[in-house]
Amino acid sequence: MPTLNSSVANEHRPLESERSPLIEVAGLTKIFAGQPVLHDVSFDIRAGEVLGLIGPNGAGKTTLLDAIAGLLPGVGGEVRFDGKLLSSRHRRECLFFLPDGLRPWDEQYAVHIIGFFADVYRRADTDVADAIHAVGLEAVLHKRVKTLSKGFARRLMLALGMLAPHPLLLLDEPFDGFDLRQTRDIMGLIRAVAARGRTFMLAIHQLADAERVCDRCILLADGRVRGAGSLQALRALVRQPNATLEDIFLGLT
Amino acid sequence: MASPDTFQQQRAPFSPLFRMALREVMSGRALWTLLLLMCPLVGYSFFQALTLYGEASVAARQSPVLATSLSPLDGVLVPTFGSAYVAVTLLFPFVAIRALGREKETGTLRLLVQLPYGAFRLVLAKFLAVLTAWLLASIPVLSTLVVWRASGGHLALPETLNLILGHLLYGALIGAIALFAASIAEGAATAAIITLAFTIGSWVLDFTLAGQPGILDWIARLSLTQVLRPFERGLLPSATLLGVLSAIGGFAALAGIWVPPGISTRIKLARTVACVVVSGLIIVVATQTKRSWDISEDRRNSLPLADEAALKQLERRLVITVHLASEDPRFVDLRRDLLAKLERVVPNFEFQLAVARQAFMTAATDERYGEIELRYGTRSDVTHSTSASEILPMIYSLADREPPAATAGADYPGHPLEANGQAPLVLYLVGFPILIVAAWWLSRRPPRIVRFLGRAAR
Numbered sequence: 001m002p003t004l005n006s007s008v009a010n011e012h013r014p015l016e017s018e019r020s021p022l023i024e025v026a027g028l029t030k031i032f033a034g035q036p037v038l039h040d041v042s043f044d045i046r047a048g049e050v051l052g053l054i055g056p057n058g059a060g061k062t063t064l065l066d067a068i069a070g071l072l073p074g075v076g077g078e079v080r081f082d083g084k085l086l087s088s089r090h091r092r093e094c095l096f097f098l099p100d101g102l103r104p105w106d107e108q109y110a111v112h113i114i115g116f117f118a119d120v121y122r123r124a125d126t127d128v129a130d131a132i133h134a135v136g137l138e139a140v141l142h143k144r145v146k147t148l149s150k151g152f153a154r155r156l157m158l159a160l161g162m163l164a165p166h167p168l169l170l171l172d173e174p175f176d177g178f179d180l181r182q183t184r185d186i187m188g189l190i191r192a193v194a195a196r197g198r199t200f201m202l203a204i205h206q207l208a209d210a211e212r213v214c215d216r217c218i219l220l221a222d223g224r225v226r227g228a229g230s231l232q233a234l235r236a237l238v239r240q241p242n243a244t245l246e247d248i249f250l251g252l253t
Numbered sequence: 254m255a256s257p258d259t260f261q262q263q264r265a266p267f268s269p270l271f272r273m274a275l276r277e278v279m280s281g282r283a284l285w286t287l288l289l290l291m292c293p294l295v296g297y298s299f300f301q302a303l304t305l306y307g308e309a310s311v312a313a314r315q316s317p318v319l320a321t322s323l324s325p326l327d328g329v330l331v332p333t334f335g336s337a338y339v340a341v342t343l344l345f346p347f348v349a350i351r352a353l354g355r356e357k358e359t360g361t362l363r364l365l366v367q368l369p370y371g372a373f374r375l376v377l378a379k380f381l382a383v384l385t386a387w388l389l390a391s392i393p394v395l396s397t398l399v400v401w402r403a404s405g406g407h408l409a410l411p412e413t414l415n416l417i418l419g420h421l422l423y424g425a426l427i428g429a430i431a432l433f434a435a436s437i438a439e440g441a442a443t444a445a446i447i448t449l450a451f452t453i454g455s456w457v458l459d460f461t462l463a464g465q466p467g468i469l470d471w472i473a474r475l476s477l478t479q480v481l482r483p484f485e486r487g488l489l490p491s492a493t494l495l496g497v498l499s500a501i502g503g504f505a506a507l508a509g510i511w512v513p514p515g516i517s518t519r520i521k522l523a524r525t526v527a528c529v530v531v532s533g534l535i536i537v538v539a540t541q542t543k544r545s546w547d548i549s550e551d552r553r554n555s556l557p558l559a560d561e562a563a564l565k566q567l568e569r570r571l572v573i574t575v576h577l578a579s580e581d582p583r584f585v586d587l588r589r590d591l592l593a594k595l596e597r598v599v600p601n602f603e604f605q606l607a608v609a610r611q612a613f614m615t616a617a618t619d620e621r622y623g624e625i626e627l628r629y630g631t632r633s634d635v636t637h638s639t640s641a642s643e644i645l646p647m648i649y650s651l652a653d654r655e656p657p658a659a660t661a662g663a664d665y666p667g668h669p670l671e672a673n674g675q676a677p678l679v680l681y682l683v684g685f686p687i688l689i690v691a692a693w694w695l696s697r698r699p700p701r702i703v704r705f706l707g708r709a710a711r
Binding site: 107118129 | 272360367369518
């Protein structure tokens with residue numbers, strides 16, 4: 001029985017209870033055309049952890065990430081960073097959101113996009129080379145973004161996330177488009193970066209992936225948080241000591 | 254690669270943002286298509302202008318008086334640049350819209366607004382990229398200056414630069430409108446419709462309201478097509494300059510308001526109203542300024558130097574009341590040939606239009622129709638002539654001053670040139686298009702990965 005993240009990282013990490021909250025989300029509410037798509041969503045993200053946002057299609061995962069990133073207007077509730085209230089316009093100073101399915105500046109060459117981010121954030125060439133190497137982007141640097149395969153487009157986005165210096169990265173469906181081996185490699189990369197102190201929040205609809213890479217999970221359905229915590233805590237919540245994340249999700253939703 | 258600190262906006266350099274904006278504009282086909290279309294358009298206009306100017310110059314060989322009316326500004330530059338004006342009006346919006354519209358359409362804007370730049374710095378980078386694109390698109394028309402000079406043609410630098418400034422302001426205004434349209438529209442097609450509504454709507458406004466009395470005439474003067482006219486006459490008017498700059502700033506500010514996706518439409522609308530009110534007030538104030546400079550080599554917008562010196566000495570208020578309809582050709586001539594010139598030199602001058610447009614239709618019933626009433630201090634006089642040579646002596650008489658003697662040697666000599674337009678036509682129909690296609694092909698070649706490959710390739 002796999003446990004959350006046990007299969008991809010061996011580093012010693014602090015226990016769940018030892019970590020301090022980096023981001024606190026309280027009472028996020030969003031209504032579209034009279035229908036609530038986020039309903040009083042509250043949770044925290046702890047420094048250095050990989051937090052999974054789990055839910056079926058239409059659960060509100062992308063809306064929640066958009067709301068946290070400050071890209072969505074008319075969102076109720078608040079987001080705090082290190083205990084301080086974070087207005088929408090200051091979110092980009094603390095966190096960076098990589099949306100799902102995006103091919104940024106698709107007429108440009110991949111190397112130009114990488115170079116753009118490197119210049120914006122004043123990254124040293126060695127850091128950029130490390131990021132390119134880490135996500136395996138060398139072979140397609142000379143290609144236009146619109147000609148990249150889905151997997152390489154994701155790698156490009158991930159490389160941009162690596163170059164952004166923010167303490168928290170929000171990734172929407174980061175493993176979509178990868179095969180089994182590639183998924184494992186990218187999970188290993190995320191865990192390695194998290195081990196160096198960076199925090200991740202991943203929206204994932206594949207529960208098996210979430211179980212392998214995340215320290216804790218937020219279970220979201222119909223815009224409401226149905227459960228939150230490590231696999232052990234969630235098992236305790238449903239009173240099934242051997243339950244998988246799938247069992248837990250089905251039990252709570 | 255990771256840092257626990259927050260990233261502060263002020264640390265972000267501007268140049269990468271501008272370079273990326275420029276790459277976006279240049280990677281689209283719109284700019285290259287515009288360049289290709291510019292070549293025959295500009296080339297044929299230039300050819301026609303050269304041919305007509307050459308024919309007039311041949312005639313001027315027989316009559317030296319005719320030569321004095323041969324100005325390269327009127328004969329060659331204005332018609333040639335006029336073709337670029339049409340292209341900029343109808344095609345340049347598609348180039349400018351791409352600077353922002355493509356990022357909106359593909360969702361890249363959601364990434365871009367997270368970068369450490371404020372909305373107004375983002376728009377500034379886009380606007381500068383659009384201006385650079387205008388410069389690139391203007392290469393064919395600017396090259397005609399080189400060709401004209403190489404053919405032995407005369408160029409007066411101040412009036413030429415003034416004409417280029419007028420076209421630059423017009424291009425920048427179209428670019429700012431296009432950026433605003435791209436910021437509020439979901440797709441490039443909608444943005445194009447909005448921009449063309451401004452430009453073509455402006456033509457309609459100009460045609461329907463020009464020459465109307467009062468506020469309608471003022472509205473007609475807000476038309477985009479009015480921007481270029483003074484520059485084409487060799488005039489640098491502060492009202493147009495400040496008005497256009499204010500309008501550019503206003504549209505850019507509106508684009509900055511509408512770019513961020515995380516702000517509600519209600520707040521954006523409130524900011525838009527505030528921006529429109531402030532920009533409108535600035536434009537109204539700017540267009541009230543009367544200062545203008547005659548940059549033309551032949552001083553067509555000025556009275557003779559001796560008259561200017563004498564008129565500057567007038568101490569009392571000079572009021573000219575014109576009993577003509579504003580669309581009456583006599584008033585148009587009077588305004589251009591005398592009133593506008595007096596406005597620029599007489600310290601305390603005012604002219605009034607005493608007839609509404611409707612009165613022109615029934616001019617036969619108005620006994621005073623056609624009168625030009627001059628009032629200087631407490632003295633007044635009336636004439637029916639609209640000629641400066643008639644009215645100026647009357648002004649001197651009212652002011653008890655002797656008409657000044659004409660200054661010798663101040664006449665414009667004219668610059669006839671029997672140029673052949675055939676060779677330039679070949680250049681613009683064949684040479685330039687080949688060069689543009691080659692430049693486009695070069696711009697699309699994959700980059701050589703040097704910068705990061707050293708370590709990345711291992």
